[in-house]
Amino acid sequence: MDIIKVVCGIIFKEDKIFICRRKQHKSLGGYWEFPGGKVEDGENEEDSLSRELHEELGMKVKIDTHFKTVVHSYDNFTIELISYICQFREANYNLTDHDAYEWVLSDDLHKKNLAPADIPIANALVNFNLSSIPPPPTTPKKK
Ligand SMILES: Nc1nc2c([nH]c(=O)n2[C@H]2C[C@H](O)[C@@H](COP(=O)(O)OP(=O)(O)OP(=O)(O)O)O2)c(=O)[nH]1
Secondary structure, three states, X not given: OOEEEEEEXXXXXXXXXXXXXXXXXXXXXXXXXXXXXXXXXXXXXXXXXXXXXXXXXXXXXXXXXXXXXXXXXXXXXXXXXXXXXXXXXXXOOOOOOEEEEEEEEHHHHHHOOEOHHHHHHHHHHHOOOHHHOOOOOOOOOOO
16 A cells, blocks of 8 residues: 655744644544645655645744654555644634644643544654754854
C-alpha cells in the first residue's frame, strides 16, 4: 500500500500550540490534529505546509525546523506525518476543513482526542523547549 505523505505545523504562539478539530464528514472526523495536509507531487514540504495553512485557516507562520516524522498505519491507509515547528504570525481563522480550534500548552495536548498518528508527536513535545531552536543567523551590518 502507498504511504500518504502529510505535512503538519506545530504552531507556537508564546508557549501555546495551535490544534484544530477535523470536520465530522472528513476522514478521521472529530479528531484533533496539527493543521496541514497532503504534500502534492512536485511540492516541497515547507511550501505544502504554507499552502495548506493559508487554504484551511487563512494563517501565516514562520517555519523554523523539522521536528519529528511518524509513520502510522490506520485501518485503510498509512501516512507519513512530517511535523515542523512554526511561529504564528497572523490568521483570519476562516476554517474550511475544521469546526473548532484551540491554543493549548504542550502538557495539555494529551487531554484532547488527538488523531492517533499525532500522539507520538504530542508526547515528544512535552519535553520540547522552544528556546532550544537556534535563532536565525544575523547578517553582519555593513560599516
Ligand atoms: N493535516 C493533518 N492530517 C493528519 C494529521 N494526523 C493524521 O492522522 N492526519 C491524517 C488525516 C488525513 O487522513 C490525512 C491528511 O489529509 P487532509 O485531509 O488533512 O489533507 P488534504 O487537506 O491535503 O486532503 P484533501 O482533504 O484535500 O483530500 O492525514 C495531522 O496532524 N494533520
